[in-house]
Every structure is written in structure tokens, then in C-alpha cells.
Amino acid sequence: MKLKNSALERLVQEDDPVQPVWDILYDIWSAESDSVANHYAYEKQASNFERLLLDVYGEFYDTLADRCVNDTSLSVPENGTFVVMDAMSVREAPLFVDVLDSMGYDVDVGYSYSGLPSETKFYRDRVDYRGIKREHKTTDVKSRDPTLDGDEDLVWCRFPDALLESIQEGKTELSTIDEAYEKTENAFRAIVDQLEADRIVFGSDHGYVRLDAGHAFPVSEKWKNRLQEVFTGGRFVSVGDGDASDLVKRGIVAEADGWYLPIGRHTWPARGKYSTFQHGGLSLHECLTPRINATLK
Template sequence: MRLKADLQEQYEISVGYSFSALPSDTDPFKHRIFGRINIAQWESPDFKFVHDLSSIPILPESDTLTIWTQLPDDKLHHTRSGHAEPWPVEDVYADTRRLLAEILQTCRHDEVVVTSDHGYVDLTAGCTFLMGDKWKKMLANQFKERWKRKENNWELEQLYEQKIIRYADEYYVIQGRYSHITGRGKVNTRKHGGLSIMECMTPVLNVRRK
């Protein structure tokens, strides 16, 4: 893992994994962990929201401090100013690594757990599962994202029987690399919310000062 290699000169690192909530989206994760979705302005002695490198606050000494940032998620979702393409992954990683390094230096704790709410799946043309036009059209009719709330709907039941979508409590989620987007043109093909290893399996790094 690249992040482990970049940090291990200063820290002892152990790597594991966990899994996202379903759908593999930020809001279900926030609700499960924090019991709320709007956390940017949340005032709590055990929590700090960090926007970017320019806004790292003085961090509390709480034994159970949680620090949340949406910097990588925001950049992976959005395009650069004046560009049609999304931010390159290398640039997103570099910014995230710098932010994490600053947080680790600022934090008073000797041990920090680093993880994520979800992963991403690349749905670029040629990277998706093959699917007939009938099913692709049906999927496009029903899904704007890779998940939606359950409802009584014939097309959804057909997609479920074809194992293109699955149940996740009160939601339907798109399975694997099935997708109705073409992956061509000015479309961000980095997606999450569905049920795949890339979206749902998340790294867990235990970082300890040497």
C-alpha cells in the first residue's frame, strides 16, 4: 500500500480492512457512525471537521477524537476549474497525503486509526460487465446513482432476477461493475454507492508514533 510506504519512515503502520455501510455512500456511513448526516458544523468535544490544509484547527485532547475530512471525496467527484476531466488520482492522493501528515503532526495522540467511508469503482468504457441493451436501458430508467430506495416496480424486479441489482435493507444497489453510463465523453466514471469489492472494502491503517 502506497500510503503505508510513505508514512513508515516516521510511524509504525499496520494495515487491515473493513467494509462500508450499504449503500456504499457517505450519508449512510455518517448516519451509522455519528447518528446524523450534517456534520460539517457539528460541535462536539470528540469530533473535528477538517476541510483542507488551510483549515486545520487546534485538535482536542479527547481520548476518542474523530477527525473527518471530505477532501479526497470532493476532488474525486468534481472537476478542476477550467477542466472537463476530474482531478487526476495522483493529485488527489498527494493532497490527501499532505493533509494526513499535517493532522498526524498536529494530533496529540500516539496512535491514530485511518480509514474511509467507502471506496470507488472505475466504470470507464471497457471496465464494466457486459450487459444487453435491454438491461442497460432498464437500469438507466431506474437509477440515477448506484443505489435507490426500494419500491414496487416491475423493472426493478426484473433487474434483481438478472442479478444486476441486489437488496440492501430498504435499498436496491447495483452489483459489481454493471453500469448504464457509457464511460465516454465528459462523464466522471468514478462511482460508489453500489455493491462491489472496490466500493465496499475499505482500508484500515493503525498509525503509531515511533
């Protein structure tokens, strides 16, 4: 993709580089498209941007890791509801914004951070999810046709993550990512329809990275083998369980908060069942998550 020089200048000139990175990423995904399938075709542009970012401003990932360690948040709004859409990424945010607009909401979109590693358990630990549940009426949504009381303070929806997990390389329960989104949208609409709150904040515990052909970062056989030795089929490993200092020095892996995490879309061959939709590492789409504020008009 081609970026204006002014966009690249913002990355290195601003005291906080996260906002310009988010703006560029959200601009990619909020471009007009005539179908959900065409919307998800922006993946190539998003991948190209992340590759460019890593090449010209790799220090950004140090900032991102620091924010994921220190600034992860979940705050139930006063007189409102917080809805966690599990694994919602920046890809889905513009689609949900269109849905909310059609349902009569004014919408403002910002960003938030996953925990590290970028998986649900670590996010919940960071935000003290157990403590929040003790103080607020909470429900878990595991059905695409949920039934709510309407006065919940906190809703945790298992979609789109539960659907993405079913899309496997060579064996799919769902045929496409846009089909997974469309099924997720059914649950999303049902949640919004049933909540009585005038204000709803939508967040995510983590996003996901696509590692299918054309979207992953190529690496040499030498570094593929090292990645496989260190991570096998996952996207994080404890520093105490191995030494990846050579991968860190190479700029392929980050060390943060006692974990080794592959940076961006670096990938490697994995034995057995393998999903091209993964999380746990340190990439834009895993760690920089949407925060959507919706208020009834």
C-alpha cells in the same frame, strides 16, 4: 488476472470469506510501483478480480451486503484519534501506509465496511455520528492545508472525495486520479503532523468504483436499458420507487435493506454530467474499506 487455486479455494472453504477477498484485493494494490500513476494502473487487475469473484462466487455479495447493514463501525481509540478520510478506498491504503512509515509509525492494515447505500449519509447514520460528535472533540477538514488544535478525538477529512467529485467525464478540474491522490496526501500529512496522539486510526465512510472504459462490466443493451430505467444516473434506489426484480434475478443488482444496488462494476449510459468515479452501490471498492492502525514507533 491469474489467481492460484489455493486463493480460490480459500474463498469457498473458509467460514468467513471476507478476509481472503480482502487479502487478494490488498495484495493487488500493495504491489510495488515506481510512481503514483503506475500504482493506479492496477485498476485493471482489481476489475478482473471482481469480475472473477462475481462469476465464481456471486454469493459473496450477499455476505458483503449483510456486513454493510450490520457491521459498519466507527470507534474512537482510547488515548488516540480516529481520522475519516472520506471515500478512501483500498487503492489509497498502501500509499498512506508508506507515508505513515516514513513519518515514524508502525502500521497495521485491516478492513471495515461502508453502510448501504455506500454514501456518507448512510454511514453516518449507521455509526450514530451525531452521538459520537457529542462525546468527542471533533473537527472537519475541508482544506488541503488544515490547522488543527492537535488534541482532536475525531477528524473528518473531505479528501479524496471532494477531489474525485471534480473529475468528470469530458470536463476535468484535475487531470488525473493520481493528481487527486497527491493533493489528498498533502492534507493527510498535515493532519498526522499536527495530531498529538500516539495512536491514530484511519477509516473511511465508503470507497468508490471506477466506471471508465476498460474497468466497467459489460452488459447487453437490454440490461443497460433496464439499469438506466431503474437507476438513471445514480447507484441506488428505494425498493418502493421501482421494481428491479428481473435485474436481481439476473445477478446484476442486489436488494438489501430496502434498496436496489448495482453489483460490482455494472454500468449504463447516463444523460448529462456524469462522473466515472461513483459510489452508492455494492462493489468491493465501494463497500470493503481500509482500517489503518498507526502507532508511533
